[in-house]
Amino acid sequence: MDHRHLRFWKERLTVLNRARFSFMGGKGGPLWKQMTFHLSNQSSEGNITIRRADGSAVKNTLKDGFLEFLHKEIQSIQNNEEDFQGLPFEFHGGFVGYLGYGLKVECDASSNKAKSSTPDACFFFADNLVVIDHNNGDVYILSLYDEYSSNNGNGIYGNATHTSWLLETEKRLLRMVAMAPTLPINRNSLVGSRDVNKHSFVVEKSKDQYIKDVQSCLDFIRDGESYELCLTTRMRRRIENINALQLYLKLRKQNPAPYAAWFNFSSVNLSICCSSPERFLRLDRNAILEAKPIKGTIARGRTPEEDECLRLQLKYRQVYEICTLPFSIHHFF
Secondary structure (H helix, E strand, O other): OOOHHHEHHHHHHHOOOOEEEEEEEEOOOOOEEEEEEEEOOOOOEEEEEEEEEEEEEEEEEEEEOHHHHHHHHHOOOOOOOOHHHHOOEEEOOEEEEOOHHHHHOOOOOOOOOOOOOOOEEEEEEEEEEEEOOOOOOOOEEEEEOOOOOOOOOOOOOOOOOOHHHHHHHHHHHHHHHOOOOOOOOHHHHHHOOOOHHHHOOOOOOOHHHHHHHHHHHHHHHHHOOOOOOOOOOEOOOOOOOHHHHHHHHHHHOOOOOOEEEEEEEEHHEEEEEEEOOOOOEEEEOOOOOOEEEOOOOOOOOHHHHHHHHHHHHHHHHHHHOOOOOOOEEEEOO
């Protein structure tokens, strides 16, 4: 897959035996589209832009919010489960993207004082996928609707006028020579030619304010309002130009994580690099909801009494952590 057309790279890097598959997808399938949503003021109403692979775009206002719109979109998708039988992974195409914190107004939050400069939600509909199985090195290629393929009765697919994405991708994969286990990183291509060291990181909060916030956290814990708080602050650094994919590859190499991802929303000048050791929520096909947090967790006891004892220990333990969080990259040209 040409990296210039790569739009997402969701990884499950093999770390602590908690990961197995990586999913890659690009722009150009017949069902592909990008949905970009911006909230209006403090309500759940907002504006959505839907872009197709051919460059056409439609803008609409969502009165009921983005989550309701996304729910209806998902309900409209019809899959034949028999087509996916035997596959060792559950993601067979569909929506990939992110939900911003601003969407809390669609989840009964009373207000949303912080306004993001980036879209409040951005999603691709991925209809063409390459899936890598890290356990055995198998590679799968999936297409929800390969409009240029037809069966001639001998199990061979092809079309005299157009090229099937499945066939073309298979040919490219077969032509690839054996590659090193890790992708090479061109350190000189991460940033532009200008000297980026002349700009340093700027912390949003001053040292005095941060110390006051730490004291406030201790007060909350002492007063019984909370037993654990994760205090963070944001650092910013302006750059002239950056190769977001090369930056993600470097992050992937230096900090492999079981829940890593790279999203390229080039139409809104935004890339997202994520390297997380924990998963917020997972809803499987059997309606089982699973969370895999790290902070605030402890091993289960052998009996209910041991469980209660461990919970009490956790409640009164003060934890200070540095968390690996997703970050966004804005291109300045």
